[in-house]
Amino acid sequence: MSDIETSTVSEEGFTSTSEVGDFSLTIDALGEDGPDPNSVLVADYASCFLPAFRVGAKQRGHEDLGKVQIDAEADLDDDDDLAAIRFDIHVEADLDDETLADVVERAEGICHVHAALREELHADIRARADAF
Incomplete structure (x- = not known):
């Protein structure tokens, strides 16, 4: 099954x-x-990463992040294959840079799409706190 x-x-x-x-x-x-399929994959990646980010924050003692938004963008190569993915993560809660980096790292370990992609396609991630 x-x-x-x-x-x-x-x-x-x-x-x-x-x-x-x-x-x-x-x-x-x-x-x-x-x-198109590449856009769906990028959206799916962001849709998986966002709850993983919330779980990672919760595991680090940050229960309420408020609003979280991922703006994702990707580059295609000459064959229209995904070549690079970038996430800008905006978090309503006011977290310091070290905490954000820790939560991002934890989310990378939780997100199943992140684990499924070849390493060179892992998103380049920037996270910003107190964003809304």
Whole structure:
């Protein structure tokens, strides 16, 4: 028995619909009918990293971070493959730089997408406290 099962279908063209549990996700290689696969991967990475960041903060005694926002950007190489990913993490709570660095390091160890990516694609992360 598998831990994760999905089904992806394309009736024509470059648009596909993936069924993930009770959810549907439309992805378009051309970015016309939905986000392209690379954009989905970057968003998925940020969506995994954000709760990992909160868990890492909680493990370090910071229960309430308030609002946390990750602005992610990525670079593509000449073959349209992901070449680099960067996260700017904005945290409402007022944490010092050492604490932020510690929480980022812990989140890197928690985030499953971070672990799944080849090391050269791990996000270059900058975190800012007291951001809102």
